[in-house]
Amino acid sequence: MSEITTAHLTTDIVTLAPQTGGELHVLLIRRNWPPFAGYWALPGGYVDTGETFAQAAYRELAEETGVTAHRLVQVGVYDAPHRDPRGRVVSVAFLALLDTMATATAGDDARDAQWTPVAPLLARPNRLAFDHRTILTDALDQILRELNASARTFGSR
Numbered sequence: 001m002s003e004i005t006t007a008h009l010t011t012d013i014v015t016l017a018p019q020t021g022g023e024l025h026v027l028l029i030r031r032n033w034p035p036f037a038g039y040w041a042l043p044g045g046y047v048d049t050g051e052t053f054a055q056a057a058y059r060e061l062a063e064e065t066g067v068t069a070h071r072l073v074q075v076g077v078y079d080a081p082h083r084d085p086r087g088r089v090v091s092v093a094f095l096a097l098l099d100t101m102a103t104a105t106a107g108d109d110a111r112d113a114q115w116t117p118v119a120p121l122l123a124r125p126n127r128l129a130f131d132h133r134t135i136l137t138d139a140l141d142q143i144l145r146e147l148n149a150s151a152r153t154f155g156s157r
Contacts (some may be wrong), residue, residue, distance in 0.1 A: 007079075010091040011057040012044035012088045012132065014075060014139040015067060017098035017115070024118045025101055026136060028128075029064050036129035037083045037096065040116070044091065047108075051063070053092040065113040066105035069096035075139045083131050118134035 015027035024075045028040040043064040047056040057072055070095040104113040118140070126133045 001101060005088045007088040007090045007129035008086075009047040009053070010044055010089055011053050011060060012042045012077050012078070012093040012135055013057050013061045013069070013072070013096060014042055014093065014136055015061065015065075015069060015096045015098065016118070016139070016143075017101045019046060019101060019115070019117070025115040026118050026121065027065055027067060027101075027104055028114060028116050029106065030114075032109050032111040038129060039129040041129035042093075043110070043113075044093075052138045054094065054151055057092075057094045060108075061107040061144050062108040064106070066107060067098075067102045067113075069098065073142075075142055078115070078135060080131065091135075093135045093139070095142065097143075114154055 017027070018027055019025055027043065029043050029071060031037055031039050031041050043061050045056070045060040045064070047053055048059075049135075051059070054072055058069065062068055075093040075095050077092050081088060083089060083091075098136065101115045106113040118136075121127075122137070128136070
C-alpha cells in the first residue's frame with residue numbers, strides 16, 4: 001500500500017524590474033531558516049486558510065520584501081514530489097513586472113532582500129533554493145513567448 005501524504009500549498013513570486021539603463025533584475029530574499037538557510041530564493045510561502053494562491057502571493061511578497069505588486073500573472077504549478085526537503089509541497093508561481101525597482105526591505109522570515117541582475121544570476125551555477133531557478137527561467141520564457149506573439153500581431157497590421 002502506498003503512503004498517504006498531505007501536500008502543503010505554497011506560492012512563489014518572480015518579481016522583475018529594469019534598472020536604470022534597462023538591465024533586468026529579479027527580487028530575491030535570503031532565507032533565514034532551513035531548509036536552504038542562507039540561500040537566495042524567490043519570495044513566497046504557505047497559503048493561509050481562506051486564501052487563494054494569488055492572495056497568498058501578494059501577501060508573501062509584501063511581508064518578505066516590503067514590495068507591492070499591482071498585477072500578478074500565473075507562471076505555473078510546481079509539484080515535483082521532492083522539490084522541498086520538508087515534504088510534499090505544491091507551489092503556484094506568479095510573475096510580477098514592475099516599472100522600477102521598488103525599495104526592498106527584508107521582513108517576515110527573510111534575512112535580506114535585494115534586486116539581483118538576471119543575466120549574471122543565470123550564467124552562474126545554481127545558487128537559488130529549491131527549484132527557483134526553474135521557476136525564474138519559466139517566467140522569462142513566458143515573457144519571451146508573449147513578446148514574440150505581440151510582435152507577430154503588431155507586424156500583421
